[in-house]
Amino acid sequence: MATLGFIEYGDASPEVRAVFDDIMRTRNTDWINNFWKAIAHDPATLRRTWESIREIMAPGALDPLTKEMIYLAVSVTNQCGYCIASHTAAARKAGMTDAMFQELMAVVGMANETNRLVTGYQVEIDERFKTK
Amino acid sequence: MATLGFIEYGDASPEVRAVFDDIMRTRNTDWINNFWKAIAHDPATLRRTWESIREIMAPGALDPLTKEMIYLAVSVTNQCGYCIASHTAAARKAGMTDAMFQELMAVVGMANETNRLVTGYQVEIDERFKTK
Amino acid sequence: MATLGFIEYGDASPEVRAVFDDIMRTRNTDWINNFWKAIAHDPATLRRTWESIREIMAPGALDPLTKEMIYLAVSVTNQCGYCIASHTAAARKAGMTDAMFQELMAVVGMANETNRLVTGYQVEIDERFKTK
Amino acid sequence: MATLGFIEYGDASPEVRAVFDDIMRTRNTDWINNFWKAIAHDPATLRRTWESIREIMAPGALDPLTKEMIYLAVSVTNQCGYCIASHTAAARKAGMTDAMFQELMAVVGMANETNRLVTGYQVEIDERFKTK
Amino acid sequence: MATLGFIEYGDASPEVRAVFDDIMRTRNTDWINNFWKAIAHDPATLRRTWESIREIMAPGALDPLTKEMIYLAVSVTNQCGYCIASHTAAARKAGMTDAMFQELMAVVGMANETNRLVTGYQVEIDERFKTK
Amino acid sequence: MATLGFIEYGDASPEVRAVFDDIMRTRNTDWINNFWKAIAHDPATLRRTWESIREIMAPGALDPLTKEMIYLAVSVTNQCGYCIASHTAAARKAGMTDAMFQELMAVVGMANETNRLVTGYQVEIDERFKTK
Numbered sequence: 001m002a003t004l005g006f007i008e009y010g011d012a013s014p015e016v017r018a019v020f021d022d023i024m025r026t027r028n029t030d031w032i033n034n035f036w037k038a039i040a041h042d043p044a045t046l047r048r049t050w051e052s053i054r055e056i057m058a059p060g061a062l063d064p065l066t067k068e069m070i071y072l073a074v075s076v077t078n079q080c081g082y083c084i085a086s087h088t089a090a091a092r093k094a095g096m097t098d099a100m101f102q103e104l105m106a107v108v109g110m111a112n113e114t115n116r117l118v119t120g121y122q123v124e125i126d127e128r129f130k131t132k
Numbered sequence: 133m134a135t136l137g138f139i140e141y142g143d144a145s146p147e148v149r150a151v152f153d154d155i156m157r158t159r160n161t162d163w164i165n166n167f168w169k170a171i172a173h174d175p176a177t178l179r180r181t182w183e184s185i186r187e188i189m190a191p192g193a194l195d196p197l198t199k200e201m202i203y204l205a206v207s208v209t210n211q212c213g214y215c216i217a218s219h220t221a222a223a224r225k226a227g228m229t230d231a232m233f234q235e236l237m238a239v240v241g242m243a244n245e246t247n248r249l250v251t252g253y254q255v256e257i258d259e260r261f262k263t264k
Numbered sequence: 265m266a267t268l269g270f271i272e273y274g275d276a277s278p279e280v281r282a283v284f285d286d287i288m289r290t291r292n293t294d295w296i297n298n299f300w301k302a303i304a305h306d307p308a309t310l311r312r313t314w315e316s317i318r319e320i321m322a323p324g325a326l327d328p329l330t331k332e333m334i335y336l337a338v339s340v341t342n343q344c345g346y347c348i349a350s351h352t353a354a355a356r357k358a359g360m361t362d363a364m365f366q367e368l369m370a371v372v373g374m375a376n377e378t379n380r381l382v383t384g385y386q387v388e389i390d391e392r393f394k395t396k
Numbered sequence: 397m398a399t400l401g402f403i404e405y406g407d408a409s410p411e412v413r414a415v416f417d418d419i420m421r422t423r424n425t426d427w428i429n430n431f432w433k434a435i436a437h438d439p440a441t442l443r444r445t446w447e448s449i450r451e452i453m454a455p456g457a458l459d460p461l462t463k464e465m466i467y468l469a470v471s472v473t474n475q476c477g478y479c480i481a482s483h484t485a486a487a488r489k490a491g492m493t494d495a496m497f498q499e500l501m502a503v504v505g506m507a508n509e510t511n512r513l514v515t516g517y518q519v520e521i522d523e524r525f526k527t528k
Numbered sequence: 529m530a531t532l533g534f535i536e537y538g539d540a541s542p543e544v545r546a547v548f549d550d551i552m553r554t555r556n557t558d559w560i561n562n563f564w565k566a567i568a569h570d571p572a573t574l575r576r577t578w579e580s581i582r583e584i585m586a587p588g589a590l591d592p593l594t595k596e597m598i599y600l601a602v603s604v605t606n607q608c609g610y611c612i613a614s615h616t617a618a619a620r621k622a623g624m625t626d627a628m629f630q631e632l633m634a635v636v637g638m639a640n641e642t643n644r645l646v647t648g649y650q651v652e653i654d655e656r657f658k659t660k
Numbered sequence: 661m662a663t664l665g666f667i668e669y670g671d672a673s674p675e676v677r678a679v680f681d682d683i684m685r686t687r688n689t690d691w692i693n694n695f696w697k698a699i700a701h702d703p704a705t706l707r708r709t710w711e712s713i714r715e716i717m718a719p720g721a722l723d724p725l726t727k728e729m730i731y732l733a734v735s736v737t738n739q740c741g742y743c744i745a746s747h748t749a750a751a752r753k754a755g756m757t758d759a760m761f762q763e764l765m766a767v768v769g770m771a772n773e774t775n776r777l778v779t780g781y782q783v784e785i786d787e788r789f790k791t792k
Contacts, residue, residue, distance in 0.1 A: 305758070343739055
């Protein structure tokens with residue numbers, strides 16, 4: 001179903017395999033998901049996307065679980081089916097419990113609601129919220 | 133600029149004032165922001181929205197700071213100017229540092245990118261991501 | 265601020281003036297709003313857009329007020345500031361009261377919320393909702 | 397396929413059953429759809445969502461059919477597959493004919509088009525559309 | 529699965545057939561896709577939509593391939609599954625190679641990312657970008 | 661107004677200045693726009709974003725003008741005010757004439773319309789559009 005199909009590990013060029021290996025090493029897995037196999041047709045995009053993800057999702061001021069939950073919140077807001085499936089799995093792997101999932105969904109739903117209420121009522125930004 | 137204008141505390145009915153008081157008590161503030169003053173023209177919506185927010189944003193499996201950052205992530209994804217301003221302030225009040233803010237934005241940006249890459253490439257969901 | 269500026273009635277070509285005249289006649293007004301003046305730089309787009317609007321927004325199985333409220337609901341969902349301002353005015357002109365406006369906003373907010381809840385929970389469509 | 401699966405009526409706690417009963421009573425149906433069964437894993441979200449829907453969708457300044465059509469308009473704009481299926485059914489149940497449906501879709505399509513035209517041309521809001 | 533089902537060529541009224549014939553003539557094909565067959569239940573919408581598409585997608589200052597790629601870029605941004613499938617096919621027919629497709633997707637992904645970064649950081653528009 | 665303010669060239673660290681210099685060299689300009697100055701507070705995000713943009717927007721199977729117009733199309737779809745202003749300027753610099761701009765807007769508007777029509781009518785994807 002993927003537009004260009006998948007590049008499987010066994011058929012991958014050295015350049016693509018290097019990225020696949022780094023994904024598996026970093027994530028401590030032994031398989032490559034469909035997203036990476038699909039964009040692997042464009043090795044530059046595969047490399048650039050993986051390097052960005054690896055840097056952005058690493059532990060920092062925010063821990064990996066928080067980052068995965070933010071990723072899931074965006075994916076739900078954007079109605080991206082693949083992303084919701086894969087990032088729900090990733091967040092669970094990072095430690096998201098069912099209770100966390102439920103609270104996350106409640107916040108995402110409510111934010112999508114009030115985002116529209118405030119804009120629909122054409123509310124101007126409070127002076128004290130404005131930065132210099 | 134707000135479509136129906138604002139209901140100021142001094143002009144509010146007892147029903148609206150009760151909600152304003154609860155907002156200030158719960159948030160430990162002495163003022164009401166423009167959003168609440170705008171939707172206060174519809175007391176049912178004001179009450180329902182506040183009670184939902186109060187329940188959803190309370191500490192639980194996720195702490196209030198994480199919840200505020202999720203709220204901000206959704207608001208940025210939806211391009212809601214008022215929400216970004218007010219929830220950036222709320223997240224900071226809950227403990228978000230500049231470093232956390234920057235990492236949050238990086239995740240939001242990346243998620244909005246890969247949400248489109250995977251859908252643009254028409255990637256089917258991996259079997260192992262599907263729930264029963 | 266408009267990218268190509270505005271075509272004012274006095275400066276308009278006969279082709280553009282014909283559309284401006286039809287807008288004012290159909291809407292029973294004596295002025296042309298900024299949207300029409302901006303896209304008038306592309307007479308084909310001006311004509312095509314006006315003719316579509318005139319046909320779509322005419323009374324039919326749905327009355328003009330209902331149609332304007334739907335237009336406003338979409339504009340709020342899409343966070344389009346100009347559209348919210350102009351269609352709030354149009355809906356009011358067509359008969360929308362403050363009470364109708366408030367109920368409309370409540371529905372729009374709630375729909376944006378449950379749209380995300382159902383997708384976030386990856387809920388499959390009930391068999392009985394599926395058409396043949 | 398739902399992330400947490402469904403809570404069926406027979407397996408529901410008294411708290412969840414009370415909400416299920418109220419849904420069926422209010423809607424005059426004898427079954428619970430997948431959306432409610434999915435979010436029932438979070439009884440607080442189930443209760444809060446149902447109570448909001450019940451209040452918001454009740455007859456008021458806008459009748460239930462108009463409200464359902466607005467809900468459908470938002471769901472289409474947001475590309476929510478489940479919501480389009482379930483709210484098309486709900487709107488039909490409330491009295492939406494095929495002719496109404498077709499006109500609704502035409503308005504939703506056109507609004508999504510002009511929302512982008514006006515923003516793409518960077519059109520400033522007319523002074524007379526601005527509220528005080 | 530389509531809400532109203534399809535109008536097949538053989539069952540079409542003269543009015544609908546005239547549009548179907550024009551589609552096939554203009555596109556040099558011998559078949560009508562599901563989208564047209566679905567909206568054909570509303571002949572006015574079918575006619576208006578086809579005439580708009582025919583005018584908008586014709587060669588002009590932009591060539592048809594560029595226009596199809598823009599159409600695909602929007603469809604990916606909006607997460608429209610049908611549109612991505614049909615416009616990928618249309619763009620390929622107009623001359624889009626795999627390399628073009630990959631570069632298109634990379635731009636769409638990046639644009640969706642920076643759109644959120646700039647709004648999340650609440651960046652004001654540079655004076656030199658503002659039109660008169 | 662930017663959440664963290666701007667890092668001006670004169671105040672920039674060597675790491676940030678290196679990116680600023682590369683932007684100006686690559687784009688043949690003598691100034692840095694507000695977007696780069698805002699995200700420069702996060703040097704990793706500045707570097708990663710610039711390197712991605714530089715790679716993605718370089719001439720390839722698609723020329724830079726086509727890429728800028730796609731970027732603008734996405735920005736309009738997402739209603740991003742800053743992006744529309746800056747990418748309209750960038751596209752013009754790359755050679756976009758007013759006629760091209762107008763045709764681009766017409767395509768973006770129409771795509772946003774039909775994206776909703778097809779999903780609203782719940783149209784299933786034609787078999788011949790599906791890839792293997």
